Amino acid sequence: xxxxxxxxxxxxxxxxxxxxxxxxxxxxxxxxxxxxxxxxxxxxxxxxxxxxxxxxxxxxxxxxxxxxxxxxxxxxxxxxxxxxxxxxxxxxxxxxxxxxxxxxxxxxx
Amino acid sequence: xxxxxxxxxxxxxxxxxxxxxxxxxxxxxxxxxxxxxxxxxxxxxxxxxxxxxxxxxxxxxxxxxxxxxxxxxxxxxxxxxxxxxxxxxxxxxxxxxxxxxxxxxxxxxxxx
Numbered sequence: 458x459x460x461x462x463x464x465x466x467x468x469x470x471x472x473x474x475x476x477x478x479x480x481x482x483x484x485x486x487x488x489x490x491x492x493x494x495x496x497x498x499x500x501x502x503x504x505x506x507x508x509x510x511x512x513x514x515x516x517x518x519x520x521x522x523x524x525x526x527x528x529x530x531x532x533x534x535x536x537x538x539x540x541x542x543x544x545x546x547x548x549x550x551x552x553x554x555x556x557x558x559x560x561x562x563x564x565x566x
Numbered sequence: 567x568x569x570x571x572x573x574x575x576x577x578x579x580x581x582x583x584x585x586x587x588x589x590x591x592x593x594x595x596x597x598x599x600x601x602x603x604x605x606x607x608x609x610x611x612x613x614x615x616x617x618x619x620x621x622x623x624x625x626x627x628x629x630x631x632x633x634x635x636x637x638x639x640x641x642x643x644x645x646x647x648x649x650x651x652x653x654x655x656x657x658x659x660x661x662x663x664x665x666x667x668x669x670x671x672x673x674x675x676x677x678x
Contacts, residue, residue, distance in 0.1 A: 459608075489666070498568065498656060498669040499609065544609060546667075553599065553622040554667060556609040 591659030
């Protein structure tokens with residue numbers, strides 16, 4: 458079952474912060490985050506494996522609450538290069554990744 | 567550059583035709599995954615192979631088939647193409663199941 462991402466889209470000015478949420482109705486043991494720029498391949502950002510774990514990639518960090526079956530991606534002091542569509546993916550039977558519908562992030566100068 | 571290669575980059579064909587998309591995973595990766603991304607749509611999982619064996623199937627149409635060869639490259643065959651099959655097709659690879667997936671640049675298929 459597809460994880461639910463929110464918001465669907467967000468527009469920021471450079472330097473502003475944003476939070477993207479990903480939740481699942483199923484038990485999660487890991488969450489994968491990817492960013493895709495228009496017309497390009499998705500690029501891996503990070504994977505969270507444990508409940509409550511936080512990770513960071515530059516000024517992008519994420520948390521994973523296993524009990525609440527949700528993960529959040531935090532983008533601080535956003536830069537123009539952060540623009541793109543962010544996908545969370547959750548593993549299912551056979552270790553396939555099921556991706557959320559994506560959150561479009563646009564950073565304006 | 568993820569190290570995953572896909573050919574061709576672009577493909578334009580007519581309805582009813584058959585095409586083959588090719589994917590070469592990173593040298594250390596045994597798993598290959600195929601995804602379809604239609605215009606403004608998310609990533610839809612199609613099929614997963616591990617070391618030559620099919621591991622999982624998603625919403626893959628019967629007109630589509632795939633295989634992974636002994637050298638670990640994979641091919642996705644699309645037949646009796648319809649207009650709605652126009653999409654970006656990505657393959658991704660990983661060392662083991664469930665680990666980070668590295669995506670290739672995609673093949674953009676246009677069915678006219």
